[in-house]
Amino acid sequence: MNIFKTxxxxxxxxxxxxLLTVNNLTISTEHKSGSINILDNLNFNLExxxxxxxxxxSGCGKSMMAIAIMGLLPDNMTASGEVLFxxxxxxxxxKELCQIRGNKISMVFQEPMSALNPVLPIGFQVAESLxxxxxxxxxxxxxxxxxxxxxxxxxxxxxxxxxxxxxxxxGQRQRVVIAIAMACSPELIIAxxxxxxxxxxxQAQILALIAELVFEENMSLILITHDLGVVAENxxxxxxxxxxxxxxxxPTKNVFENLSHPYTRGLFASITDSEIAxxxxxxxxEYSQTNRLSTIPGRVPEFWERSKGCSFADRCPRVQAQCSSxxxxxxxxxxxxxxxxxxxx
Amino acid sequence: MNQKKTDTxxxxxxxxxxxxxxxRQQLFSSAKRFRALDGxxxxxxxxxxxxxxxxSGCGKSTLARTVxxxxxxxxxxxxFQGKILHALKAKELRRVRSGxxxxxQDPYGSLDPRQSVGKIIAEPLSLLGKMTLKKRSEMxxxxxxxxxxxxxxxxxxxxxxxxGQRQRIAIARALITRPALIVADEPVSALDVSVQxxxxxxxxxxxxxxxxxxxxxxxxxxxxxxMxxxxxxxxxxxxxxxxPTQMxxxxxxxxxxxxxxxxxxxTDPSRKKSKSASSSVPKIPDSNFETLSGNGCAYAxxxxxxxxxxxxxxxxxxxxxxxxATGFExxxxxxxxxxxxxxxxxxxxxx
Ligand SMILES: Nc1ncnc2c1ncn2[C@@H]1O[C@H](COP(=O)(O)OP(=O)(O)O)[C@@H](O)[C@H]1O
Ligand SMILES: Nc1ncnc2c1ncn2[C@@H]1O[C@H](COP(=O)(O)OP(=O)(O)O)[C@@H](O)[C@H]1O
Ligand code: SF4
Ligand code: SF4
Ligand SMILES: [Mg+2]
Ligand SMILES: [Mg+2]
Numbered sequence: 001m002n003i004f005k006t007x008x009x010x011x012x013x014x015x016x017x018x019l020l021t022v023n024n025l026t027i028s029t030e031h032k033s034g035s036i037n038i039l040d041n042l043n044f045n046l047e048x049x050x051x052x053x054x055x056x057x058s059g060c061g062k063s064m065m066a067i068a069i070m071g072l073l074p075d076n077m078t079a080s081g082e083v084l085f086x087x088x089x090x091x092x093x094x095k096e097l098c099q100i101r102g103n104k105i106s107m108v109f110q111e112p113m114s115a116l117n118p119v120l121p122i123g124f125q126v127a128e129s130l131x132x133x134x135x136x137x138x139x140x141x142x143x144x145x146x147x148x149x150x151x152x153x154x155x156x157x158x159x160x161x162x163x164x165x166x167x168x169x170x171g172q173r174q175r176v177v178i179a180i181a182m183a184c185s186p187e188l189i190i191a192x193x194x195x196x197x198x199x200x201x202x203q204a205q206i207l208a209l210i211a212e213l214v215f216e217e218n219m220s221l222i223l224i225t226h227d228l229g230v231v232a233e234n235x236x237x238x239x240x241x242x243x244x245x246x247x248x249x250x251p252t253k254n255v256f257e258n259l260s261h262p263y264t265r266g267l268f269a270s271i272t273d274s275e276i277a278x279x280x281x282x283x284x285x286e287y288s289q290t291n292r293l294s295t296i297p298g299r300v301p302e303f304w305e306r307s308k309g310c311s312f313a314d315r316c317p318r319v320q321a322q323c324s325s326x327x328x329x330x331x332x333x334x335x336x337x338x339x340x341x342x343x344x345x
Numbered sequence: 346m347n348q349k350k351t352d353t354x355x356x357x358x359x360x361x362x363x364x365x366x367x368x369r370q371q372l373f374s375s376a377k378r379f380r381a382l383d384g385x386x387x388x389x390x391x392x393x394x395x396x397x398x399x400x401s402g403c404g405k406s407t408l409a410r411t412v413x414x415x416x417x418x419x420x421x422x423x424x425f426q427g428k429i430l431h432a433l434k435a436k437e438l439r440r441v442r443s444g445x446x447x448x449x450q451d452p453y454g455s456l457d458p459r460q461s462v463g464k465i466i467a468e469p470l471s472l473l474g475k476m477t478l479k480k481r482s483e484m485x486x487x488x489x490x491x492x493x494x495x496x497x498x499x500x501x502x503x504x505x506x507x508x509g510q511r512q513r514i515a516i517a518r519a520l521i522t523r524p525a526l527i528v529a530d531e532p533v534s535a536l537d538v539s540v541q542x543x544x545x546x547x548x549x550x551x552x553x554x555x556x557x558x559x560x561x562x563x564x565x566x567x568x569x570x571x572m573x574x575x576x577x578x579x580x581x582x583x584x585x586x587x588x589p590t591q592m593x594x595x596x597x598x599x600x601x602x603x604x605x606x607x608x609x610x611x612t613d614p615s616r617k618k619s620k621s622a623s624s625s626v627p628k629i630p631d632s633n634f635e636t637l638s639g640n641g642c643a644y645a646x647x648x649x650x651x652x653x654x655x656x657x658x659x660x661x662x663x664x665x666x667x668x669x670a671t672g673f674e675x676x677x678x679x680x681x682x683x684x685x686x687x688x689x690x691x692x693x694x695x696x
Contacts (some may be wrong), residue, residue, distance in 0.1 A: 066491055079381040170401070199400040199564055204608040229610030231615050253614045268612060270539045271567070291541035292549065293571065299507055 019187055019220045020046040024081035027061075028069055031304045038064055038303045040244045046237075047078060047186070048187070049227045051221040053235035053252060055228055059300040061244040062224045066190045069222075070107060071097040083122070085188070103133040108183035108210075110193035113174035115180070116165040123149065123161025129183045146184065152209060168220070171202035174252045175331055182213055189214060192224045205334065209232050232256055237336075240264045241312035243301055246330070250337030260339040262316045269294035310341070318343045353560050353651040355526055356389040358414065361421035363407050381407040382418070383582040388680075389575075391525060394552065394559040394572035396590060405562045409530045412560060413447050414438060426525065427625055443472040446519035450531035452511035457505040457523065462489075463499030467520045473522060473670070491554075492547060501646030510541035513547065521552065528560045546574060566609055570594050575680045578602045581643035584662060589657040596682070598665055598689035601644050642686070650688045660685045 015053035025042040028035045040063050048053050051281035054062050068079050070087055083089040083228060085105065090161045098209065101107075109115050117125055128318065130136050136144060146156055152210060153176045154161075165173055181189055209233055215223045223235055231238050231252060236257055240248040240263065248261040254295045270293065298315045307313055307326040322342055363382040363493060381404045389395040397405050410416045412423055414430040424432045428441055446469065449455040456465055470476060479519050485494045492513040503511055519527050532548070533541040545568065551557055563569050569576055570590060578589040578599065586599040597603045641656040642648070648655070662683045 001408065035596045057539055074653065200566070200608040200610075201400060201604055204610070207610075227610060232612045232614045233610050235617075252617070257615050267539060270542045271612060291545050295542040295546060296539040297543075299540065 008183045011025075017047050017075045019082040019085065022082070023068070023084065025065070025068060025083060026062055026080045027060075027073065027077055029303075031079045033304070036304050037132045038244055039068065042081070042246060044239060044246070044249070045216060046188070046220050046222065047218055049215075049218045050237060051223060051235045053213075053231035053238040054222060054224045054241060055223055055226060055231050055238065056241035057267070057300045059302065060241040061303075062091060062241055063192055065242075066107065066192050066222065066243075069190065070101055070105060074337065097335075099133070102181075102186075104186050105183045105190065106184070106186040107183050107332075108174075108177055108191040108194045110196050112170065112177045113165060115177045116173060119166060121162040122154075122168070122179075125176070126179050126183050129180050134183045142309075145179075148179045148183050149176070151213070152176075153181070153205075154179070162212065170198055171206060172264055174206050178206070178209065178213070180219075185217055188220045188222070190222045190224070193226070194223075195230070196225070203230075208317060209253075210234075228271060240267070243306050244303060245311070245340065247312070247332075247341070248284075248339045252337070252338045254334060258333070258337070258345075260337075260344045261332055261341050262318050262343075262345070263296070264294035264313050264339075265345065266294070266315070266317075270296060277282075354388050355391045355426060357422075357424040358385055358387050358408075358412065359422045359424065359536070359572055361381060361385045361408075361411060361418045361423060363404075363411050363416065363418050380582050382411065384421070385582070385584055386421075387577055387584065387587070389558050389560055392552070392556045392558055393575065394561050394573040396569035396576040397560065397562045397579060398564065398569050398576060399579035400605075401565060403579045406565075407529055407582075407671050408579075409447065409560070409562055410527050412528055412641065413445065414442065439472050440685075443522040444525045445470065446524040446527050448512070448519050448527060448529045448532045450516050450534050452508050452515060452535060453503075455515055456511055458503050460502075461499065462494075462501050462503065462506075462514055465503070465514060466499070466521055469522045471516060475590060484521055488521040491520055492517045493552065506538075507580075509543055512536065512544050516544075516547065516551070520555070523555070526558045526560065527563070530562045531564065532561075534563065534565065537646050541568070548572070566594070566605060577606070582644065583659075583685065585686065586682075586684045587662070588680055590664075592682050596690075598682070598691060599644075599686045600612065600648050600650055600683040600688070600690075603690065604647075613654065650693075652687070665689065665691060 022042055022044050025039060026037055027039040028037045040064060044052070054065070056062055066071055069083050069089065071092070071094075079090050081090065085100070089100070090101075101250055118288065123142065123145050126148055127138070127141040130141040130144050131138065134141075146161055149159070149161055150156065154172060154175050154248050159172070163175065168176065188209070194210065198206060207230065208245060210221065213219070223231070225231060235252050238252045239246050240261060242263045248255060248264045255264070259268055296315050301307070301311060309326050310316070310328050313319045313323045320343060326339045328342050330340045331344065332338050333344075361382050362380065362384055364380050365495050366377045367377045385408060385609065387395065399405055407416070411418055414423070417431045425441060425445055426486045430438065431442065433441060441635065443685065458502055463482070463485050466488050467481055470481060470484065473598045485499055489496055494510070494513055496605065506514065529548070533544050536544060548559070549572070552559065559572070561569065561572050573590045574587070576590045576593055578593075578601065580601050586593060586597070586602045593602070597606055603625065607627045641658065642660055645655045665682045665684055
């Protein structure tokens with residue numbers, strides 16, 4: 001049944017538990033006033049077989065983090081620190097990175113059409129990925145591609161693999177993208193808002209499909225989303241990002257049991273669906289009145305607008321003088337659960 | 346015109362059918378017709394918010410365009426403030442249209458990037474006829490103020506604003522003619538949750554201050570639940586369930602409504618699927634409305650409860666026989682909880 005194993009060639013050189021270790025990852029770019037950090041000193045580990053959720057509003061740096069790990073940063077940006085995946089990906093030459101991208105680390109993007117070639121049949125596109133990385137003959141690659149498409153819910157009896165992307169629905173296209181991402185049995189999948197453009201019913205199916213494949217292949221998953229519900233239902237660990245930094249992290253269960261950073265609580269309270277839950281946690285009082293929806297006032301600052309101290313200060317209901325002069329360090333709250341706030345809950 | 350008009354009914358949509366002619370597959374094959382709206386009826390009263398939910402492709406935007414008289418229905422009527430829209434002469438239609446405005450989903454595409462915000466907001470004023478420049482700029486300032494923007498913003502251009510602010514501009518443009526009804530087609534779907542809440546709060550405030558009615562279209566069930574008092578669930582161009590919002594969500598009857606509700610992710614990690622058991626997600630196939638045949642229940646190909654009868658005759662919208670559905674007899678303004686399904690949930694529970 002396990003079709004992906006058949007083309008697996010990579011043998012891990014490091015037997016430690018962690019598949020991916022990110023150390024002091026900082027991304028900067030030139031802006032009017034000089035070099036400015038877009039991502040600021042990111043640190044985290046991801047164990048083999050675990051799924052990590054990354055949440056935050058748009059502009060917080062989630063995609064930037066993914067792109068940096070993949071070694072796809074635009075030319076006007078520089079990365080420092082380490083992305084350890086076997087070796088340090090940041091110092092790997094492009095040629096070797098190509099051997100890793102799409103092969104050992106794959107990505108699934110929000111908009112499936114941007115990842116697909118509109119003029120090539122879907123079966124061919126999956127096969128190309130296999131031919132590129134696995135040295136399969138055209139025929140072998142096609143057979144394997146067909147199996148992979150079956151596996152993601154596009155069986156050839158129902159969906160001809162010579163269909164073109166535009167002949168498929170949004171959900172079906174995302175299945176093709178997942179097939180391409182999974183084709184080479186990568187060890188890590190980075191899914192950047194994979195279901196944001198889809199209907200809820202299709203979203204649930206796509207997330208279930210990703211979870212199932214990741215589990216069966218013992219892959220690791222980084223699931224980027226702005227939807228806390230998606231994180232809650234699909235991940236083991238989570239990071240909350242704000243303005244290029246990690247502001248809260250921990251096992252997903254622990255974080256939801258004790259939302260400790262004002263930003264995380266603001267996000268949680270903004271969700272219409274969580275009204276009942278937030279009433280239980282006493283969130284209503286600080287973020288909203290009566291039947292109005294809770295909001296976080298203001299917006300995420302652009303990276304060149306970030307303030308000196310805590311970058312959440314101008315939106316935070318708990319802000320005090322100290323917050324605008326000093327950057328809060330992460331404080332350990334319990335097993336692996338930490339928060340970067342002076343006056344956390 | 347033989348209609349039972351009550352003084353508060355603002356918009357009446359009666360058995361509207363909207364068909365599109367699909368491009369021919371081959372030169373000599375006959376052109377196929379596709380029914381994007383198949384006999385939709387609903388009533389929106391003054392000052393109330395009526396929600397429309399359903400997956401993409403079910404016909405929500407087509408309904409919005411038809412209500413806005415941007416497209417004419419093949420049959421059926423759209424009646425706004427007692428006038429049948431597509432029967433009006435151009436001049437009169439313009440006047441009626443000033444009472445009817447729209448907000449679109451995409452805050453980037455819906456604002457002309459080359460026009461100043463002031464010009465964009467003033468655009469619908471042409472519907473009201475001639476007006477002095479002074480009056481015009483007063484109304485622009487007032488509209489900006491209504492949505493929490495400053496008068497100085499009128500000389501700026503759309504690219505200087507964030508997504509949430511652009512949607513405020515779109516709302517200001519819709520408000521400026523002081524409409525009675527705003528058709529909002531996915532007004533916050535392109536925004537972050539935190540910003541969604543800001544825009545939704547604004548829409549609720551404006552509703553209360555100006556007595557606005559909304560036809561509020563969204564694929565997001567939790568937002569519709571919060572924003573509306575009545576709701577219709579659409580599937581493949583038809584209403585398959587409708588009722589008072591609270592009642593319908595708490596007591597959903599149609600298998601499709603129930604599947605939609607079950608699919609909404611909750612912020613509750615204990616719902617995390619024990620990995621291998623992700624089969625708990627109902628395996629409804631993707632919607633593929635194009636391939637539907639005319640007869641029978643359109644949901645049959647995805648429905649876990651389907652039986653032969655469903656495929657042959659379309660189930661009509663019928664009142665739910667539950668105790669919760671009664672009590673509106675002496676209040677004709679109210680909407681009854683109705684469902685178009687041979688096996689509504691209430692019947693299953695009983696047996
Ligand atoms: N190509 C780019 N050049 C310069 N700045 C960028 C580029 N892409 C994104 N940014 C900036 O980087 C920050 C983080 O963006 P991004 O990673 O896309 O956030 P997210 O994925 O969380 O929405 C934002 O301030 C954004 O404006
Ligand atoms: N101008 C058009 N020509 C042909 N088909 C159309 C046209 N506009 C919409 N449709 C079809 O009508 C159906 C309903 O579309 P739409 O109203 O946009 O749905 P929704 O807004 O619910 O996503 C879709 O299947 C769509 O492809
Ligand atoms: S450090 Fe201060 S401003 Fe920042 S989140 Fe905590 S309380 Fe708010
Ligand atoms: S009528 Fe039949 S097919 Fe349609 S929703 Fe009801 S049970 Fe399912
Ligand atoms: Mg992003
Ligand atoms: Mg639409």
